[in-house]
Amino acid sequence: MSETGQKENHQFATDNAKLLKLMIHSLYSNKEIFLRELVSNAADAADKLRFNALSNADLYEGDGDLRVRVSCDKDNNTLTISDNGIGMTHDQIIDHLGTIAKSGTAEFFSQLSGDQASDSQLIGQFGVGFYSAFIVADSVTVRSRAAGVDASEGVEWTSAGEGEFTTAKISKTNRGTDIILHLKEEEQEYADDWRLKSIVTKYSDHISVSVEMLTPAVPGVEAVAEVKDDEDNVTVPAADAVAEVPAKWEPVNKATALWTREKSEVSDDEYKEFYKHVSHDFGDPLVWEHNKVEGKTEYTSLLYIPSKAPFDMHNREKQHGLKLFVQRVFIMDDAEQFMPTYLRFVKGLLDSNDLPLNVSREILQDNKITQAIRKGCTKRVLKMLEKLGKKDKEQYQSFWNEFGQVLKEGPAEDQGNKEQVANLLxxxxxxxxxxxxxxxxxxxxxxxxxxxxxxxxxxxxxxxxxxxxxxxxxxxxxxxxxxxxxxxxxxxxxxxxxxxxxxxxxxxxxxxxxxxxMEDEESKQAQEKLEQEFDSVVTRIKTSLAGKVKDVKLSQRLTDSPACIVADEHDMSSQMMKLMQSVGQEVPDALPIFEINAEHELVKHVANETDDEKFNQWTQVLFEQAMLAERGSLKDPASFVARLNKLMLSLTK
The missing domain is CATH 3.40.50.11260 (Rossmann fold)
Structure with a gap:
């Protein structure tokens, strides 16, 4: 491997540099997870190559044995994670490693609380797994070559994690990516084979790609026998002398797709670690369901409800969805066709036996198999939540506090499950x-x-x-x-x-x-009597508020307040008007109904007012008070204040 091009210097964006420092500080208490993240990314690269090779087998370059290799060098205090997966081009390495977050960074920072535990949860959800390498490394070198391109098209990326990075064109014989961590002096424990093996076994046992480590060479045992050669009078080795056993790569994980195993064979800890692999969340999931469906449509689903909402959950346009496998071959991330938007917080995967291996997002869109799986997965999630609500109200409340507002989108989006969603609200x-x-x-x-x-x-x-x-x-x-x-x-x-x-x-x-x-006869009769007594007052108020109200009525709903406004049955409510105005929509000009409480002393005072000017002023004040209470604002608050002051002053004379 040799460098063939000049180095190019690049700067991280300001927010990204800030995020990098914050992340290193926040995650330091659980620093060993850096290896989980790097191995997980390497396994994803292998999955992506396997998928792309379905349509172009030449990408394997004669080596279809996909793997991740972890090795260390104690003398140089380095740790290397290598894969023979899809690899990266020069532009891809700048795009993927030069920008920690493509969007939403400012919003992310606005949600940080300063509490290290809660902030580390957010950082995990932000998807910065690769950069966790800087928790234990002074600098990181990445060497990569995309599958299917010439060896001379390799690229090297280096950074000390302090706001800048460099890239250079290199020659790289084998495809895939090597990540070399130049460990900090105090992190020498991660240049130890036994320590690394324990971490891989703990966090990456479930990964379907083989994770390999180098077994050290075993020196040969030369058994020498005292056998004399009669002619030459010399001793010769016995026939059972043992030759040196060379070092070799051996898998240290089960390398079996977790979702293909029986539920009874998978521990809760394994399910939790697999969740972190598929979601890139650092926290544990709240609940999960693992199901194999057989019949007209055959598929396996492993669906998780996270414990915490991501910072950008309310962005409906953000990519979401499940990892899609077909016959255990990885097809795509974020397959949104299998989960409605109001359930976009659900993480996990699907493995279908019925979809074609060359399936695309366009094919998924109108596919009957897709629709059947989507229907089944949606039902599964809703039942999971219903079960949680009945079994553990405290846990369900925790879920609701995080995801309730998103679930409220359900009745509008999912007519078929409207009632089931409604009961979860x-x-x-x-x-x-x-x-x-x-x-x-x-x-x-x-x-x-x-x-x-x-x-x-x-x-x-x-x-x-x-x-x-x-x-x-x-x-x-x-x-x-x-x-x-x-x-x-x-x-x-x-x-x-x-x-x-x-x-x-x-x-x-x-x-x-x-x-x-619930309305008793006595109340109805009392209301009818009041309406007769106040008929002339109501007519007078209507005249005073002409053009501002649709109608004036005696209220059945007020007991303490003098007046209120209500919307007609077929008109837009005040809250809907505000909602539409907030998104720039035109709002129809619908006049409210003005209701007065005939038993309130202030209303009685207005009813007895003989001066037309004062009557009109009092009526306006009552109406504007009601508008203020209902809508929170007035078109002309200054006039309201002046009118109110004038009336109060008149009462002092």
Missing amino acids: RFASTEHDTAVQSVSIPEYVARMKEGQEKIYYVVADSFEAAKNSPHLEVFRKKGIEVLLMSDRIDEWLVSHLTEVDGKQLQSVTRGGLDLGD
Whole structure:
């Protein structure tokens, strides 16, 4: 191997250099995982060559025995991880090793807390496995040649992990990649064969590619016998003399695809380590399911629910999906066709016996086998979550806190499983004085009052706004539970989730409130009497607010507040308006319905006001207060303040 080209100097991006230093510091307490990451990457390179060679067998270059080799040199204090996989070109090595993160770095940094344990979890999810080499190395040299290109097209990458790296063109006879770690003085333990073997066995036993280490040569034993030659009078070696046993490469892992083994043969620790291999997450998974499906469609799935959400989980455009194998041959990463977008947090793999080995993303898109597997895997994940929710509420709450907002996308995306997804959702409610979303719809239904036919909810900008909404007053008075929703996606959710298990979902902020059989006859008669008494007042308020409201009504929902606004049954809600405006959508101009509480002292004061100007001012203040409480802002707050000040001053005279 020789250098044939001039060295080129390159700079890491500022954020990447910062991330590299932070990662080395955060992961140092579990530094041996660097070897797991490098071996895992090498195994991936072998898998990718096997797939590409399906259409071009020449890529094997006469060597189809794929492997990863780990060796060390105590004298020079180096550790080398080599593979004969797909290899990299000059441009690929700059792209893959010169940029730690292609996008989202700023968002990643914004989520760092300063707590080393939690930050190391985020760093693991960020996918910086190769750079973990710098935890134990002063510098790293990478030599690579892509399969199928000339030996002169090799490339060498070197860096001390301090913001810059160099590349040079080299001649490399064998394809694949060699990563040479120049170990720090205090990390000499990683130049020891026994230490390395224990780490490989611990973390990489499940990898289907053979991981090999060099067995040292054994000196020969020369057994000399005292045999005299009668003619020459000399001694000669006995016939059983043992020759020297040369060093040789031997596998140190099982090299059997874990998912092909029986579940009873795989330990929990093996499942956890395999998760880290397929997901590049440093933490343990929350739960997993390993299943073999036989019948019209045959496949094996190994599906994991992570413990922590990645920093970019809410980016629906980010690549996601499962590793796809066909007849144990790796085909692709991130096969998104097998899992709906709202389950994009699921990690794992599929191994199909029915798909062709030359399958592409385009073929997968409209393939009946794909659709059958997707349906089966989706059902499997939902059942896994349902089981977790029933078995361990604390663990399910942990899952919900991490992934709940993404799961709320489900009812809109997956009509076929809408009800099953709905039963997995969790909400805050008036039953608990906390913002924790822990109430399921089945639990709510089980607590419904006698005669209650609907599931009531309120959507607001925050938990506090939802909890203190004036629309809840009559529900609190009657002891009726209301779901409190304050996530940005909630209004979108309820627009697609109108019914669950035969129970209609009803917003308490909509007009025409109907409490059904829970409304007693006495209350109905009292309401009718008030409507007659306040008929002229209502007409007067309508005139005052002409052009600003669709209608004015006496409220059945208010007990403490003087007034509120509600949306007509067929109009867009306030929260949906805000949601659409936030994404730049035009919002139709829908006037609200203004409801007044006839029993409130302030409303009575307004009703008795004979001065038309003051009546109009009081009406405007009541209306703008209601708008402020419901929508959080006013088009002209200065006029509202001036009007309110004028009325307060008039009361002091």
